[in-house]
Amino acid sequence: MKYIIAIIQPDRLQETLDLLEEKEIHLVTVCPVMGRGRQKGVAEVYRSHTEAGNLLKKVKLEIAVNDAYVNPTVEAITQGGRTGSVGDGKIFILDLEECIRIRTGETGGVAIG
Ligand SMILES: Nc1ncnc2c1ncn2[C@@H]1O[C@H](COP(=O)(O)OP(=O)(O)OP(=O)(O)O)[C@@H](O)[C@H]1O
Ligand SMILES: [Mg+2]
Numbered sequence: 089m090k091y092i093i094a095i096i097q098p099d100r101l102q103e104t105l106d107l108l109e110e111k112e113i114h115l116v117t118v119c120p121v122m123g124r125g126r127q128k129g130v131a132e133v134y135r136s137h138t139e140a141g142n143l144l145k146k147v148k149l150e151i152a153v154n155d156a157y158v159n160p161t162v163e164a165i166t167q168g169g170r171t172g173s174v175g176d177g178k179i180f181i182l183d184l185e186e187c188i189r190i191r192t193g194e195t196g197g198v199a200i201g
Contacts, residue, residue: 089184089200090158094149095123096169096177101147104168108151111160115201117150127174146177152187154197 096104101118108116122143153161162179169177189199 089187089197090153090155091182091184092149092151092153092158092161092165093180093182094151094165094169094177095121095146096149096165097171097175098145098147100169100171100177104149104165107164107168108161111157111164113151113153113157113161113164115151119148119150121146121148125175125178144175152184152200154200157201 094104098120105116108114123146124142124144149165151161158181162181165179186195187197187199188195192199
């Protein structure tokens with residue numbers, strides 16, 4: 089199991105969610121976040137929605153998946169988020185030790201999706 093964290097541009101969220109849906113990846117956590125990358129917020133100001141100090145408004149997706157869904161998830165986020173301009177975002181993939189559905193007590197891969 090992997091825990092996939094992606095930071096993308098807010099204006100790429102809907103397209104990314106649509107592509108995830110197409111690949112049957114429905115369960116997702118979305119958070120508004122602030123961040124900065126290599127350009128330290130400076131070169132991207134033209135495409136940002138809000139600026140506070142050096143931080144630009146981004147969206148964070150968090151998706152826990154079984155191993156078979158790692159590549160489809162990365163493909164959907166890459167396709168949905170990429171414009172070719174700086175600030176398109178980044179994907180982080182972490183090993184996930186456990187997942188527990190609180191309602192039933194199910195664990196592991198069964199509980200993920
Ligand atoms: N190493 C990192 N650690 C934590 N957050 C990061 C890291 N790199 C990027 N981010 C987050 O992702 C957002 C988008 O990063 P961004 O796409 O600008 O990365 P970059 O490395 O500067 O690549 P590019 O040159 O394509 O802009 C940042 O605003 C920040 O929130
Ligand atoms: Mg950048």
